[in-house]
Amino acid sequence: MKIAVLSGKGGTGKTLVSVNLAAAAGKSTYIDCDVEEPNGHLFFKPADVKSESVTVKKPLIDSQLCSGCRKCVDFCKFNALAYVGGRVILFDDICHSCGGCALFCPEKAISEREKSVGYVQSGMSEDVSVITGIMNTGEASGVPIIKRLLENLPEDDKPVFIDCPPGSACIVMESIKDADYCLLVAEPTIFGAHNLSMVYRLVKLFGKPHGVVLNKCLEGDNPSERFCVENGINILGSIPFDSELGTLNSNALIAARESAKYGKLFNSFLETVAREVQHEAAVNS
Amino acid sequence: MKIAIPADEKSLESGVCPSFGRAPYFLIYDTETNESEFIDNSAAASQGGAGVKAGQTIVDSKARALITPRCGENAAMAMHAANIKIYKSIEGSIMDNINALTQGKLSILEEIHPGFHGHHGGN
Numbered sequence: 001m002k003i004a005v006l007s008g009k010g011g012t013g014k015t016l017v018s019v020n021l022a023a024a025a026g027k028s029t030y031i032d033c034d035v036e037e038p039n040g041h042l043f044f045k046p047a048d049v050k051s052e053s054v055t056v057k058k059p060l061i062d063s064q065l066c067s068g069c070r071k072c073v074d075f076c077k078f079n080a081l082a083y084v085g086g087r088v089i090l091f092d093d094i095c096h097s098c099g100g101c102a103l104f105c106p107e108k109a110i111s112e113r114e115k116s117v118g119y120v121q122s123g124m125s126e127d128v129s130v131i132t133g134i135m136n137t138g139e140a141s142g143v144p145i146i147k148r149l150l151e152n153l154p155e156d157d158k159p160v161f162i163d164c165p166p167g168s169a170c171i172v173m174e175s176i177k178d179a180d181y182c183l184l185v186a187e188p189t190i191f192g193a194h195n196l197s198m199v200y201r202l203v204k205l206f207g208k209p210h211g212v213v214l215n216k217c218l219e220g221d222n223p224s225e226r227f228c229v230e231n232g233i234n235i236l237g238s239i240p241f242d243s244e245l246g247t248l249n250s251n252a253l254i255a256a257r258e259s260a261k262y263g264k265l266f267n268s269f270l271e272t273v274a275r276e277v278q279h280e281a282a283v284n285s
Numbered sequence: 286m287k288i289a290i291p292a293d294e295k296s297l298e299s300g301v302c303p304s305f306g307r308a309p310y311f312l313i314y315d316t317e318t319n320e321s322e323f324i325d326n327s328a329a330a331s332q333g334g335a336g337v338k339a340g341q342t343i344v345d346s347k348a349r350a351l352i353t354p355r356c357g358e359n360a361a362m363a364m365h366a367a368n369i370k371i372y373k374s375i376e377g378s379i380m381d382n383i384n385a386l387t388q389g390k391l392s393i394l395e396e397i398h399p400g401f402h403g404h405h406g407g408n
Contacts, residue, residue, distance in 0.1 A: 077332075078332075078333055079331055079333065079334025079338040081337075082337050082338075082363050083341065084340075084344050084363050085366050085367050089363065091337050093359075094334045094337065
């Protein structure tokens with residue numbers, strides 16, 4: 001069971017929900033795909049952390065062998081290569097590491113080198129396996145790191161919680177593509193409802209079973225709740241705008257572990273999500 | 286000397302296009318013969334890397350100077366590698382800018398903006 005937790009903007013509570021669900025589940029895997037600013041590890045404080053580097057391939061051009069035919073420049077649909085002053089120049093940030101230029105070069109003047117773009121850290125926090133992707137400062141895309149995070153996941157019964165980056169761009173698509181279920185976290189504001197509509201359209205496009213958790217709920221009108229009702233979206237539960245939760249969270253504590261009340265709340269979410277995933281699996285089988 | 290200028294329309298009286306990489310045309314103007322040629326910018330519709338591709342067009346045109354209101358770092362790197370000077374355009378038509386350059390009234394473009402790749406949330 002792989003559950004992706006996402007939202008159209010930052011600060012809605014993706015990490016709150018995914019960290020607490022993983023903690024409530026006990027034996028589980030938490031994966032932080034918000035590689036530009038991962039913070040789930042601040043709550044889990046994992047022990048025995050192992051780190052491994054993530055690299056991508058970039059072309060290495062041997063100007064001595066280059067005949068100036070420009071086949072590589074013409075091939076590159078990302079426009080990452082130019083032929084200037086009698087040699088090929090690489091624009092590193094634009095290169096998508098497809099390897100096509102090396103394949104096309106008739107002079108075999110292009111080879112590939114490994115370039116580090118970030119790293120993956122894994123450790124344990126009680127029974128939760130905590131895996132964090134971290135992108136190097138200045139890199140343009142976190143996609144290669146997310147690919148690494150989500151490949152080779154253990155094929156066991158332990159639930160996996162994927163804490164996605166905010167928004168609905170490439171890195172989010174990469175994070176949800178293998179998920180069994182998408183959990184959308186939304187704030188009770190007009191802006192929150194607008195951002196919810198963005199990720200709602202994304203999960204619909206991907207054909208993913210999905211449901212909403214309403215966060216920071218107050219008395220009165222909730223535009224995100226209204227959006228769910230109008231569009232027939234399943235609301236799995238709501239989290240109150242509560243100073244106890246806020247205090248625990250701002251002290252980097254996991255509410256589901258510290259407070260009986262929140263332990264119960266996140267356990268009930270977990271049961272609802274598990275039921276939903278089973279239901280979807282039964283419907284689609 | 287050949288001068289390159291991003292153009293909104295194929296006319297010396299038109300304004301300088303505010304974008305370099307996404308300009309529809311480039312004027313290549315020869316100050317020795319006063320000949321002008323408008324070429325299509327094949328990079329205008331690129332998904333990404335428009336600055337690099339447009340830069341390649343300018344390099345291939347054999348221009349020695351580029352007049353533009355703004356320029357990204359990738360295009361600037363291509364210009365630099367080809368020893369093409371980048372001048373900041375002034376208000377007025379393309380012809381006004383050519384005249385200003387030949388009279389030595391244009392200054393070198395100092396502000397080079399970072400690329401837009403990966404920062405628009407839609408890639």
